[in-house]
Amino acid sequence: MPSAASRQSRISISGSKSETNRLLLLQAQYPVIALDNVSDSDDSTAMVEALKSKDPVIDIHHAGTTMRFLSAYFSAQEGKEVILTGSSRMKERPIKILVEALKQLGADIQYVENEGFPPLKISGKKLTQHKVTLPADVSSQYISALLLVAPQLENGLELTLEGKITSVPYINMTLALLHEIGIETVFDGNKISVVPKKELHGPQQLTVESDWSSASYFYSIAALSEEGTEITLSSYKQNSLQGDSVLAEIYKSFGVMTHFSDNSILLKKTVKGIQAINYDLNASPDIAQTIAVTCFGLGTGCHLTGLHTLKIKETDRLEALKTELTKLGAIVAVTDYSLTLEPSSGIMENVSVSTYQDHRMAMAFAPLAVKVGIRIEDAEVVSKSYPAFWSDLKSMGFRISEI
Structure with missing residues (x-):
């Protein structure tokens, strides 16, 4: 029946998993941020656990957003070395485009098992390069991963997207959240620029x-x-x-x-x-x-x-x-x-x-x-x-x- x-x-x-995971990454970079109505999803829990982990091997299980965002985050954490891994399915999900983009910024990332796929060995360092080019039809999570760490980069970020852009609302969500905490950005045509900002005036209370x-x-x-x-x-x-x-x-x-x-x-x-x-x-x-x-x-x-x-x-x-x-x-x-x-x-x-x-x-x-x-x-x-x-x-x- x-x-x-x-x-x-x-x-x-x-709370939205998409908003929560973006804000958790920003909170890790700017501790003056406090969050209400965060998602209770496995993906967001994986993000929280990973960000506070002291273990050199971080397993994010099935959390695709977490894998992509943390790949960018740990690349810019000077002196931090981690192996970022996940479930058997996660090891089948391509990440080469994001890794190559991070390498354009100067990141030190190596594939632990198969070329182009997790797990990744990431040695965090100061990223001084600021220009990156990506195919525009890739997952918006690759683009958001770069945008979320951009304010902490020495010279910010100038991101050029080639072709028709996929999932524009998710890119706009990321930019809107950056703007909400006081980060300057410009999205003009196929080019996105983010101005560096090491610290925020706080505290800032945000509701997801x-x-x-x-x-x-x-x-x-x-x-x-x-x-x-x-x-x-x-x-x-x-x-x-x-x-x-x-x-x-x-x-x-x-x-x-x-x-x-x-x-x-x-x-x-x-x-x-x-x-x-x-x-x-x-x-x-x-x-x-x-x-x-x-x-x-x-x-x-x-x-x-x-x-x-x-x-x-x-x-x-x-x-x-x-x-x-x-x-x-x-x-x-x-x-x-x-x-x-x-x-x-x-x-x-x-x-x-x-x-x-x-x-x-x-x-x-x-x-x-x-x-x-x-x-x-x-x-x-x-x-x-x-x-x-x-x-x-x-x-x-x-x-x-x-x-």
Whole structure:
């Protein structure tokens, strides 16, 4: 039997992982910063533990953002030598582009096992070079990693991006957080400049906005539920720095309206019928899984593009989506940068969805429980970004049991 979400629910979601990890790195460089509403995700916990670790070998497990940000951070920590390692999947995730960029700045980094992949041996030193060139279509985390350490570099940073820039909202988030603490930056065309600043006037108290990526699963639940369903989520801003806040606009296509009030958002399902949709998610690829599953649950088709970074995430998310949606009865085609889903007339019941050690696979498929019974394998993987996910679904009336 499917689970039915309560007609009215209220959920508090912890701070954005993306904002938290950026601010934790800035806090490590500027201790006058104090943070409220930090993320309780595994990735952010890994960042906290790594930054305070005295061990010469630092294991960040599955935390991709942490690996990239800390590679830049430790490169600029004069006299600090570490080996930065992670899970078996982390050792398969490429990092050569970031390493080469850091070497342009003068960093001393060596590959411990395989060329182009973690683990990395990093010998921190004063980085005096300030000009770096990167392909613009790389993961925005590479770019943000450089920007976050830029104010501490002897001569700041002048970063040139070649080609079409990927995930601009995440770059803008990083620059906005730098600006919030008083760092001067300029983003003009394909060039980003950051002015050096060794110290801040403090103290500075910053509050992390709740995570919009986590909100996406409740948008999906609302879309799959009956008209009149309402879900209130906190704490959110209408002028969010997070690229995934585009959810509020995208989910209008699924009959879900978003109302902002008192640092909360009210999601309300208003209409049934929708048409096949076509979206370029280049600026917000983390919500692609949620949108694809929502479309399937509603029986409509979709064509999603701008997804080339999904192949190097916790798993190859495009192939994983194709495999699991097909199990449920979908007709799906993927390329290296797109996903096309055909309209469908039903969902196979009691299918067991594999999650591939990927938190977003687990959470993206869970809303289908509004329509049919579904099994999620390795369900605890959600702790990577949203440890309270299953308890929050229970509070909404979903029937959840371990298998």
